[in-house]
Amino acid sequence: MPLPHPPLNPYVPQALGHLPEWGAAPLPLLDAGAAAARAEGLDVFALQLGQPAVVGFSPEWNRALLSDLSTFRSRGSFSSLVPYLNGGVIVTDTPEHAQRRGTLNPGFSRAALSGLTAALRQSLPHFPAGPTDALAWADETVRHLLNVAYFAGEFDDALLSRFLGPLRRPFPAPMLPRPATLAAVRRELLRLGRTRSKHPRPDLLSTLIRQPGWMEDARVSLAAAHDTTTHALAYAVWELAQAPQWHTPEQHPAVIKEVLRLYPPGWMGSRRLRRDLAWRGRTLPAGTLALYSTYLTHRDPALWADPNTFRPERWAHKPPAWAYLSSFRV
Template sequence: MLARDPYEGLCRVQSEYGNIAGFGWGPVKYVLMFGPEANAFLFANSGLFTVREAFDVLVPVNGETALIASDGEAHKHRRRLVQPAFHRRRVDGYIARMAENADALLDTWRPGETVDAYAALREVTRRTTVQLLFGDRLAADEELLGGELQTLLDGIDRPYSQLVALRSVPNPFWRRVIQARASVLERLMREIADRRMDPTPRQDVLGLLLDSRDADGGGLTDVELQDQAISLMAAGYETTSAALGWAVHLMLTTEGVWERAREEVGDVPLTAEALQSFTYLGRVVDEVLRLFPPAVMSARKVAEDFVFEGHRVPAGSMLLYSPYVTHRMESVWPEAEAFRPDRWDPASPLHRPATPATYLPFGGGQHRCIGSAMAVTGIKVSLARLLARTGLEHTGAPVTPRSITAMRPRDGVPVVVKEVRAA
């Protein structure tokens, strides 16, 4: 059931078996835990779990020291060094570049043509992510670098069982993935070497990672720099562009949403303050991420036996939890399957205060996505430019999801361009 349709399958497991269920064979045991109580338990008891084994299949792409595959003190140390690059004031400084790249895309659109909004915004997001993470020199190689990065992303965008099988025997696909990573690393290390020869401060993420120091004066090693850069790229652009695709689809197919958001954005110059003032657009983005969270489910390896809701979960089990299921539980979110941006208005009868256990589009606890503020800002900026400059019409083509690592529109989001206004 989970293999055929992981989205409906996960919801059916929760509906039919409750908030904790297990399956498996021999030594391979899986436990699924659903809902706010399960999420709160998981995030409050991080010592019962490890992530290294849970994300072992991602290590060949993301690296041994990537935050997603780090545990304990090593994870805390690396996260402290990476965190400054994603402080709010840093992210606000990225808005102009995000808007510039969105405008460059819209300048190429012509009234009357049909475009795949998801594919187009995906290219823009990749270009922006390369620029903000790696700087202008590497961004000049974005087309070549982007192709290698896409090969890397394709290498981890497979069901877990396929990834295990692909890694276990020599095959052309996995060789291409490993070669792509080596190519990206070679270009990245040349950039790092150039910056060490010319230590002029740079405000991109790579520059901030190079300069970051802990209380003892220690920084990231070369291997840690490589792994953080690649894993941030992998985590950043695919998930952000997926959310943008869903946002365009939902806004154009839900009566009144596009028009209301467009009226709010108007011709207001795009600054950090303006972006914060777009309260309705913020509610739209929150609602998109509720219905289509970047990761359908996530995993932990159980390090110690524990009991949850009367069930003993043995050490060695693979634990799965699902933001997607929590976000679609009627007991948590009334009219959970419906796209209702106004549910985020405290005056709405549908409003429910979001907590880390009820709303977790970027995961939670110590391993919550470190780039979540940057992702949300990028989504809002691209949508604000679309709203300010274009009139779009959905073609009516069905839009269905694919992938559980970054749930995105399977066949894109085709729209007809009705109008394009000058920047």
């Protein structure tokens, strides 16, 4: 029996399937797919994206997809189609993934990052006093802070802006190849890496260059950090402008969790099925693109009371396991 799926647009060629909606309005498409799945008592639905694809949104699906590495693999997922993310630890599968992640984790640990706190606070731009475009402010602020954290502020800012800019543009902009820009980024990384090998600085690059494949991991992690952090910061500013009573240091942790629940920057993640999978009485064939939607899980009324409302007070209680995904591999 086929999986439920969102309606196809009758005004576009059938061969395109759901691709036009995926590019123009993906969230309504996901909502429609989830509604079709729930109507049949399921937590997965199909999408036609030029290849077989399924989307799941329950905690059980999230747990399986993110922890069953023998069934779900990263290679061949959406990340492989995006030049920014097609490399490094993001697309490394088990058993190499655990080893590669283990070599990177110490440089990104709480203790290691605490040494950057003072430099980042000194570099943090003031928020404008008047009406402000929160997204534009967040974009520039995060790019500047990433430059300080990774490169002690020494990476060419114009090049960094050119490199990261397409990540904020709609699909398919992030998927388009930009060989000249990527070549320039590699040259800049190599220049700074050579400097760090002789004269380490209190930045992430000085830690990364000690690992094999450091240039790829630096480039990929930098891209992954920019767009996600930018949107989280912009939404936090927007919500706090409407609810200033939450703007205190003691309440900021709950605010950030609630922002990441309502507006998860990584609203979709993907894997590829290594083998056939029996799920909820249906067989998902090997090779299927398997997607998980943080957006759908975080707004599921079966998991969250009043899910579409900004309510930081909900974080006084722990959510169900795998109902909240605050960090994950794309």
